[in-house]
Amino acid sequence: MTTAEKTLNAQEHALHLLQQMLRIRRFEEKCAELYQATKIRGFLHLYIGEEAVATGVMEALQPDDAVVATYREHGHALLRGVSAEAIMAEMYGKQEGCSRGRGGSMHLFDKASRFYGGNAIVGGGLPLAVGLALADKLRGLKRVTACFFGEGAVAEGEFHESMNLAALWNLPVLFCCENTLYAMGTALARSESETNLTIKAASYEMPAWSVDGMDVLAVEEAAARAVAAIRAGGGPYFLEFRTYRFRAHSMFDPELYRSKEEVASWKERDPIELFSENLRGRGLLSDEDLVRLEQFAAEEVARAVDFAEAGSLEPLEELSRFVYSD
Amino acid sequence: MASLNMVQTIARTLDEEMTRDERVVIMGEDVGKRGGVFLATENLFDKYGPDRVIDSPLSEAAIIGAAVGMAVHGLRPVAEIQFADYVYPGFDQLVSQAAKLRYRSGAQFSAPMVVRMPTGGGVKGGHHHSQNPETHFVHTPGLKVVYPSTPYDSKGLLKTAIRDEDPVVFMEPKRLYRAFKEEVPEEDYTIPLGEAVIRREGSDLVMISYGGTMTETLKAADALKEQGISAEVIDLRSLLPWDEQRVLESVARKGRVVLISEAPRTANFISEVAATISEEILDTLEAPPMRVTGFDTPYPYAQDREYLPGVNRILKAVQQVIDY
Numbered sequence: 001m002t003t004a005e006k007t008l009n010a011q012e013h014a015l016h017l018l019q020q021m022l023r024i025r026r027f028e029e030k031c032a033e034l035y036q037a038t039k040i041r042g043f044l045h046l047y048i049g050e051e052a053v054a055t056g057v058m059e060a061l062q063p064d065d066a067v068v069a070t071y072r073e074h075g076h077a078l079l080r081g082v083s084a085e086a087i088m089a090e091m092y093g094k095q096e097g098c099s100r101g102r103g104g105s106m107h108l109f110d111k112a113s114r115f116y117g118g119n120a121i122v123g124g125g126l127p128l129a130v131g132l133a134l135a136d137k138l139r140g141l142k143r144v145t146a147c148f149f150g151e152g153a154v155a156e157g158e159f160h161e162s163m164n165l166a167a168l169w170n171l172p173v174l175f176c177c178e179n180t181l182y183a184m185g186t187a188l189a190r191s192e193s194e195t196n197l198t199i200k201a202a203s204y205e206m207p208a209w210s211v212d213g214m215d216v217l218a219v220e221e222a223a224a225r226a227v228a229a230i231r232a233g234g235g236p237y238f239l240e241f242r243t244y245r246f247r248a249h250s251m252f253d254p255e256l257y258r259s260k261e262e263v264a265s266w267k268e269r270d271p272i273e274l275f276s277e278n279l280r281g282r283g284l285l286s287d288e289d290l291v292r293l294e295q296f297a298a299e300e301v302a303r304a305v306d307f308a309e310a311g312s313l314e315p316l317e318e319l320s321r322f323v324y325s326d
Numbered sequence: 327m328a329s330l331n332m333v334q335t336i337a338r339t340l341d342e343e344m345t346r347d348e349r350v351v352i353m354g355e356d357v358g359k360r361g362g363v364f365l366a367t368e369n370l371f372d373k374y375g376p377d378r379v380i381d382s383p384l385s386e387a388a389i390i391g392a393a394v395g396m397a398v399h400g401l402r403p404v405a406e407i408q409f410a411d412y413v414y415p416g417f418d419q420l421v422s423q424a425a426k427l428r429y430r431s432g433a434q435f436s437a438p439m440v441v442r443m444p445t446g447g448g449v450k451g452g453h454h455h456s457q458n459p460e461t462h463f464v465h466t467p468g469l470k471v472v473y474p475s476t477p478y479d480s481k482g483l484l485k486t487a488i489r490d491e492d493p494v495v496f497m498e499p500k501r502l503y504r505a506f507k508e509e510v511p512e513e514d515y516t517i518p519l520g521e522a523v524i525r526r527e528g529s530d531l532v533m534i535s536y537g538g539t540m541t542e543t544l545k546a547a548d549a550l551k552e553q554g555i556s557a558e559v560i561d562l563r564s565l566l567p568w569d570e571q572r573v574l575e576s577v578a579r580k581g582r583v584v585l586i587s588e589a590p591r592t593a594n595f596i597s598e599v600a601a602t603i604s605e606e607i608l609d610t611l612e613a614p615p616m617r618v619t620g621f622d623t624p625y626p627y628a629q630d631r632e633y634l635p636g637v638n639r640i641l642k643a644v645q646q647v648i649d650y
Binding site (some may be wrong): 066097098099100101102103107109110111116117119121124126127128129130132133134135136138139157158161162164165168257305321323324325 | 331377382387388392401419422423427431432433434491643
């Protein structure tokens, strides 16, 4: 490969990463707007500020791998390959949604992209991830299960049971801890005696390290390294992504637990801004590029909204279906 | 045909199912080398190895949750919770995850799995080794709940549970594990869920029970016979689904019913049966449905037989519905 080709490939990949983060950001911004317009109801948790984490990790996964996520999972679903239309329709509660409109924002599922759900129980997805990985191992499949959770989950017993089992049985799980410093409104230091999360993982004999979760390249590099090791039979890995949610926990959160200055200082490290500046500095991003990326994201969101608007509610008499196998 | 007690039958049934279907995997505390605390998985570790009979740590949430994941990825896990009382640390995984996966995912995913649990009192186990948590699970749409009372039924029902496409809570009355033997056919057979069986024919009243208290219920029926009272005895065998049609037909013909369960009285599953009878066939009743249950207390140690609905308490209730 010539130097020019390498530069071109690098640029293409860099713009792809930026595109992915922008897709999440614009999607989430539209969700907030639609919530105010009462199109989306219930509880809504936005991923704005954390885009680099899902973006970098998803790059390291293969289509055959599995993803287990949380209630803040729109971005993960979107980048995993669930269509924006199906996600938005789900949030509208329409039967065209990826879970037939029964779950809403926190319960996105998609078999085709091996997306094993949002989960509104903190820590609830970790044992599931362990089981998926155990089945893969027993069946001799070289697949990886990526399991996302917030730092609040480390206080749950399910976290510790799952970490222990995964390490004890050398299971192919990538534990992705999105450390946003606050479990809803309670700071990490107010809920954990040990705030160094990698030490918790290390106590289970699991390789673990912290990653700048605002730097998409750092995330991608760390995830790729961990996934390669896991796929080679190296057992589970734990990555702590230090990140921050720019928005409130949900749509009902006056944010009394953190200062405006703190939020502002994190916003200075906006993962999209950081990466864009980096690319501009290296001559890899032009204004035209950005317009094109923004246009792609905007069109995707517009299509999603149109699709959701045009959808229909599941007939009431069908709501008793699928409690059990038919 | 072999004469087997219930726990021997369960061990053999698990063995047969593991031979029949290599997707069947057992997991739980002490199920492997130890063969299970009650020996319900005896010899299976030696026969099938550590990848199919998996000794787990004391992690009920992870056992049940991992079983969900294994089921989603094509295995047929049979998880053992060592005592039903230990299911509570894994309650979230059973109730919020396993039970709801199919519905929550719009029918894209399901968790065909069995959670076996030695259940109930009468073994001097005290507060944390005697409980009957079935009400929690029949109150959880998405789960199925089975509670056999004989070796024969435990084989047919366990096979059905393992082959079922939904998560099944399989409760085993541990005081009956070695209480008696009966002939258990060696050939393969299944018993459908939601199908009750009549254990005694009778014409004067109906007694309905399941699981461990079937023994006392049958003894009560024998005692009534000596008094010239003819009681039909129904064993529900499975609680979710339960055999509403059989119950309503029998009770409508006899007009009198006593319902027996050893779980605490308030919101006891048997109250659901009583409520259904009252709603559906009130005009056929000669007396109100009468419940005989455990008490609304934790399960006591020394007087644990007194906690159970014994023959005398059942007979007293029968007298009340006859004298009404």
